[in-house]
Amino acid sequence: MTLACSPSQHAVDVKALLHQSPLFAGLDDAVLDEMLSHFRRETWKQGRQVTGQESGQRFHIILSGRLKMAQINPETGRMVTLFLLQPGDGFDVISLLDGQPDPLIFEARDDLLMLSTPMQEARHWIEQHPAFNRSFLPYLGKQMRTLANLAGDLALHDTETRLARLILRHVDDEQKSGPLRLTHNLSHEALAEMIGSVRVVVNRQLQHWQREGVVVTRRGELIIKELEAMLKKAMHFPKHTSHQ
Amino acid sequence: MTLACSPSQHAVDVKALLHQSPLFAGLDDAVLDEMLSHFRRETWKQGRQVTGQESGQRFHIILSGRLKMAQINPETGRMVTLFLLQPGDGFDVISLLDGQPDPLIFEARDDLLMLSTPMQEARHWIEQHPAFNRSFLPYLGKQMRTLANLAGDLALHDTETRLARLILRHVDDEQKSGPLRLTHNLSHEALAEMIGSVRVVVNRQLQHWQREGVVVTRRGELIIKELEAMLKKAMHFPKHTSHQ
């Protein structure tokens, strides 16, 4: 998956997209069609915020755009991004699993195009189609890994390491070679939320790296000049980090 | 579930135990028997450490004792406890889901009595018994919630709040009224790992509370004198915190 946002054309080839998605890759066309008949299209404009309570009644599958799934501290107003969901991802998976509403905030980072269906319907469908588990369970595993790594990082590593890792995680996805220009379209604020820190700190760090000549930063993009150096900063990279 | 450790008698009534477990509560006796026939008993002595690589080949169900599931920073030697698994819990669920080994450390906090079976067998069994999903999926949801809350807490709250919450979470499980004596049998070190901090800080905090007259601490136990005050320290308690 990539951090880059897909253009949200309305003529998206839904089935092609789902076939690539980790959740539905394995399903054959007939089953996919049957499933799609239960879903309807839904669009959110960039910036739209919804709480777990509100969105908790329907299960969504992202077709284009990115969705921030975050936790908030009402006292300070600070946020952490737990997931930055991509096309092919579903939400809210946790509510889907246990039926409880999530005390989370969902925010469209881009214009979103999604499929949605009532939670109850989604659960029922899953029950009827055990084959779906073949991709669903591994998908859950990946999500849990991502969360576990986030928690581990927050507790064990400093902000520099966390930021370096966040960046390198996206190198994996984008082009593996070349000049390593990452266009994430994320503000420093957004990056900060993803590593559980604050804008000023992210900026400070990027500036520092820039002076070292390790990276070059622009609005919404970042060029890695010295991959080796970055890897060193992200040291002790866990072997099986989520590649989401 | 409770933090107190069950005595690890070897004459445990396995089926009775599994019926109470969130994972197997819903299954009828016949299915349970069939499942048990695939498992064998396994015991670990308190303090035994195993990496995800090593234990990754078998899936375990805890019958008695507690198991720490932790991430480590090899550079500093510090650890975070992601889960403190209890009787009725299974591990490693993440590996079970996606087949990848976990870069985690498992450590027996008490003497452990478990059931275990090859991962492949467990996966196969799950596939054959869709009814199991009725309890398995909600269980996964609860685990994910726990992780999400941990990550959120680490990013958004100070150590005092995190420690207060850790303690109060166990009040829910133990007796709800009375003198609120919690016997957790955990060292300050262990508590620290559970909130992503260090021994000194936990001690400092507990001592502080003790001087305030809010709690009284002893080895392995803690008495809450002023529940109201504690609740205040844990302020902004998320509505749907895991009650694991």
Add this chain to the structure above:
DNA sequence: GTTTTTCTGCTACCAGGGTTACACAGAACG
């Protein structure tokens, strides 16, 4: 009972990173 190990209480120290504040650049929007 004695020794050894593990826990606990406490202190001194200091640095990472969070808070606040402000000026400027670049987008967005009418």
Add this chain to the structure above:
DNA sequence: CGTTCTGTGTAACCCTGGTAGCAGAAAAAC
């Protein structure tokens, strides 16, 4: 095309919470 809003660069400040170290208490091991 000017106004408005959002994002970026940077500085001063300082407090939480982490590191290091040690002495005594309590368990565990012998």
